[in-house]
Amino acid sequence: xxxxxxxxxxxxxxxxxxxxxxxxxxxxxxxxxxxxxxxxxxxxxxxxxxxxxxxxxxxxxxxxxxxxxxxxxxxxxxxxxxxxxxxxxxxxxxxxxxxxxxxxxxxxxxxxxxxxxxxxxxxxxxxxxxxxxxxxxxxxxxxxxxxxxxxxxxxxxxxxxxxxxxxxxxxxxxxx
Amino acid sequence: xxxxxxxxxxxxxxxxxxxxxxxxxxxxxxxxxxxxxxxxxxxxxxxxxxxxxxxxxxxxxxxxxxxxxxxxxxxxxxxxxxxxxxxxxxxxxxxxxxxxxxxxxxxxxxxxxxxxxxxxxxxxxxxxxxxxxxxxxxxxxxxxxxxxxxxxxx
Numbered sequence: 001x002x003x004x005x006x007x008x009x010x011x012x013x014x015x016x017x018x019x020x021x022x023x024x025x026x027x028x029x030x031x032x033x034x035x036x037x038x039x040x041x042x043x044x045x046x047x048x049x050x051x052x053x054x055x056x057x058x059x060x061x062x063x064x065x066x067x068x069x070x071x072x073x074x075x076x077x078x079x080x081x082x083x084x085x086x087x088x089x090x091x092x093x094x095x096x097x098x099x100x101x102x103x104x105x106x107x108x109x110x111x112x113x114x115x116x117x118x119x120x121x122x123x124x125x126x127x128x129x130x131x132x133x134x135x136x137x138x139x140x141x142x143x144x145x146x147x148x149x150x151x152x153x154x155x156x157x158x159x160x161x162x163x164x165x166x167x168x169x170x171x172x173x174x175x176x
Numbered sequence: 177x178x179x180x181x182x183x184x185x186x187x188x189x190x191x192x193x194x195x196x197x198x199x200x201x202x203x204x205x206x207x208x209x210x211x212x213x214x215x216x217x218x219x220x221x222x223x224x225x226x227x228x229x230x231x232x233x234x235x236x237x238x239x240x241x242x243x244x245x246x247x248x249x250x251x252x253x254x255x256x257x258x259x260x261x262x263x264x265x266x267x268x269x270x271x272x273x274x275x276x277x278x279x280x281x282x283x284x285x286x287x288x289x290x291x292x293x294x295x296x297x298x299x300x301x302x303x304x305x306x307x308x309x310x311x312x313x314x315x316x317x318x319x320x321x322x323x324x325x326x327x328x329x330x
Contacts, residue, residue, distance in 0.1 A: 015252070044302065057218070058218075058304045058305040059300055059301055059304035059305075060304075060305075061301055069298075069301035069302060070287070070290040070291055070298070070301075070302065071230055071283065071286040071287045071290050071291075071302045072230065072301060072302050072303075072304070072305050073229055073230075073282075074230070075231070076217075076223075076229065076230050076231050076232055076305065077217035077231075077232050077235060077305075079235060079237060079240060080240065081237075082216075083196075083235040083236075083237070084215060084216040084217065086237050087216050088216055088217050088235050141308060
């Protein structure tokens with residue numbers, strides 16, 4: 001009984017320490033996820049394009065499942081790979097991030113809180129699940145190989161995973 | 177040799193896997209109804225149906241079309257919706273130069289199949305990827321409403 005109590009106290013203590021991790025650990029994460037390659041598709045009603053985040057031409061909209069309107073779907077143009085000499089972006093299952101995962105209008109703090117909230121991050125419980133998305137999702141990975149001289153995130157994907165891990169290990173602290 | 181299912185028939189073509197479907201349609205199969213516009217999925221002139229959904233043939237690798245049902249402008253009139261669309265197009269005399277109209281009709285047919293009585297908003301969201309340099313948009317909209325049975329009115 002006493003051992004269990006000690007363990008529980010240790011866990012609570014660990015969680016409290018984690019929650020007090022340095023919020024600055026999110027800064028390098030934010031420097032990647034708040035770039036146009038990520039934010040342009042973490043939108044509410046319609047995707048955006050280019051580094052200035054202009055609303056997607058052709059009145060492309062989210063539609064009921066994030067894949068476009070009933071008959072103007074993302075896949076009408078976006079294939080599994082880039083096409084037209086890279087001018088038309090492509091990756092498997094091109095689509096908007098789920099509505100719950102939208103970053104439109106959020107500041108750094110808002111994005112951080114969204115990323116650690118399973119209700120708004122695709123039900124990813126804990127840092128490892130969030131990191132898994134960033135490590136393996138084809139649309140995330142496309143940002144590091146976008147072609148056609150598109151701007152890339154400010155660090156390598158390998159370094160991005162490292163800073164994510166540091167942020168997760170510290171308990172996913174967010175700016176106040 | 178690549179096997180494709182086009183307009184209800186199986187076609188065998190010689191093409192590299194990344195060849196755009198449009199090139200195969202026009203240059204290999206000599207089906208010139210589908211038009212080349214921009215080559216970058218920006219104008220919609222090359223719209224075909226792939227498993228019932230509009231797709232831009234100019235950027236669709238032929239390898240991605242294997243095993244899927246492709247319908248082009250040459251056969252859209254064989255479907256009830258496509259026939260209604262073509263009739264409405266003719267009655268309202270929609271085209272001016274006509275170059276974009278294959279794509280417009282393919283997009284409109286898919287729209288009416290999915291949404292039999294589309295609102296103007298539905299039309300905007302379905303048709304905004306199909307550009308018309310002649311500006312026949314008001315007639316396109318009227319023809320879609322007419323084909324939907326609304327007498328050419330919203």
